[in-house]
Amino acid sequence: MKQLVAQLMDRGIIVTSDLLERLADEGARVRVAEYLRKNPHASSIEPAFDQEDGSYVNPIIIIAPEMFTTDPQPFTLQGFTSYFRSRYKTLAGMLSHHPALASAVSIAKLAPGRQGAVIGMLANKRVAKTGSIILDVEDLTGSLKCMVKADAACAKKAANLTEDTVVGLVGHAGKGVLFCNDIILPDLPVTTTIKKGPRESYAIFLSDLHVGSNNFLAGEFDAFLDWMAGKEGTPEQRRIASLVRYVFIAGDLVDGVGVYPNQEDELVIKDIREQYEECARLLSRIPQDKTIVVSPGNHDYVRIAEPQPRLDERYAASLLAMPNLISVTNPAYLSFERMSGFPGFDILLYHGNSFDHYFANMDVIRMAGGYDRSDLLMRYLLRVRHLAPTYSSTQLMPLADRDPLVVRRVPDFFVTGHIHKSNVSTYRGVTMISGSCFQSTTAFQERVGHKPEPGYVPCVNLQTRQITVMRF
Known part of the structure; x- marks a missing residue:
């Protein structure tokens, strides 16, 4: 907001309290900034405000304009590690809200001989001679083999997983292995509601x-x-x-x-x-x-x-x-x-x-x-x-x-x-x-x-x- 107001003042545009109220809306600020960029000699920003049917309409708002604008940087091992850690933490946070993963622990803390749940990133997937699917997963504390039997209810889901996907795994823990009986994806919330607009457009x-x-x-x-x-x-x-x-x-x-x-x-x-x-x-x-x-x-x-x-x-x-x-x-x-x-x-x-x-x-x-x-x-x-x-x-x-x-x-x-x-x-x-x-x-x-x-x-x-x- 401060930077935009400074731009307006530099152009001789009077910043009134009414204008500040209008600029309190994020969409209005984005549109005004875009208008100024395309009209460097504009002495008024009124065209940036679109009034229709008595309702203020924001045609387009860039939700995350700060994303994806980072200048190219040298690729480093630490950069890749941080990148995948960031992905893991974000998706693990989504998965942690699933009821079946409420008691999930880190791989390092998984106790053998009992039911357990972990959240991990899939490093590798292979099929054993028996038809079982073996998933190698990692989290921030270690790695683990997860075995999915060919006749398990989650076998089809396991077969369709792609590498580097973050998933929740539930099953019986053995020594260095989890015999998996359920696989949970981050997924979207279940809903049947489809948002509809108030006008025909x-x-x-x-x-x-x-x-x-x-x-x-x-x-x-x-x-x-x-x-x-x-x-x-x-x-x-x-x-x-x-x-x-x-x-x-x-x-x-x-x-x-x-x-x-x-x-x-x-x-x-x-x-x-x-x-x-x-x-x-x-x-x-x-x-x-x-x-x-x-x-x-x-x-x-x-x-x-x-x-x-x-x-x-x-x-x-x-x-x-x-x-x-x-x-x-x-x-x-x-x-x-x-x-x-x-x-x-x-x-x-x-x-x-x-x-x-x-x-x-x-x-x-x-x-x-x-x-x-x-x-x-x-x-x-x-x-x-x-x-x-x-x-x-x-x-x-x-x-x-x-x-x-x-x-x-x-x-x-x-x-x-x-x-x-x-x-x-x-x-x-x-x-x-x-x-x-x-x-x-x-x-x-x-x-x-x-x-x-x-x-x-x-x-x-x-x-x-x-x-x-x-x-x-």
Whole structure:
């Protein structure tokens, strides 16, 4: 607050008691700061305040703006150790509230010859000749072997666990081993309630535009933009377009440069700045009464290690200058549609760089359809409360003070991209949306047998939470 007030005074804007009251709201401060950044010569901040129907509306609030902004640092053994300790402590804290783990002890204090419970991080998993599953787990005090018999009630859950996941284990303790009869995941609270907004408004979800690629589907994206501008569609579809308030894009806005060998042969725009300029030209056709939120993906021109920072103004200046566009990190926690008497919706945006690893290595998902069943993977990640639990599943920046890929808050929407296939489902009150794409099948995808489904756009009525998937 002090820093923002100082900025206002430096610009000659009179800070009245009324203005201070308005700035007491976190969302108002975020919007004013964003407005000042995009309008460096503004002499008034009134345009940053949006009044509608007599209720103050905060279109977008970045819940944790201080996260994911740490500058790159040298990787050290201590950094990795602190990173995993942070993850363990956070997830163990969630698990400790489960009734079955109320009496959980550290591994070092587990007493043989009686029932016991521990909370540990899975270091390794293997199957014995007998069919039993052996889990090697660790906590801050030591390590332990947990044996799950093939006919145990929790055997299927054990078989589906991925390395580095933090779980609760309950069973009979032996000498150096726990004969496990129950496995507990951090998971989401059980609920059947789905939050609904007070007004009819819509949010749409895109990902993987890949502007600049010779496979970019310009015609299909033009059709989408014409619909957004109210130029195409049935009367009802045009009415819905007029009520769209939010456009979320979960990464890979452009195809990038140097992402893979010989990529230049598949680019129609070979300069990264020109790719973002073309992207800005296209997105500027979206009416300015709609807030556009963009997060980066593995093709965007930021570091590939997660968490990824916001788009870089040195390369995406024209895009970031758009008055109705907000650039966020990957992953990002946001709140939107807050207004008087309604707390708004929380959304977790994650491009999905880790997804390839799990589609290839989780038998239960691969056998169920692999890339066609992103809903199964997204549900699993919510259940273990982590976006990339296995260390090798994505490149990462080990931030020593916290693991930014832990799902600390329960969102209303969990939105991803990366796999170029749209999927919509619900788990415990959370709407899970996997974005489609606007890129046809690439040579690489054709070689590996991946079949994208471009041009699908999920559109959510925020008043009813009904979802319509439109095809362009």
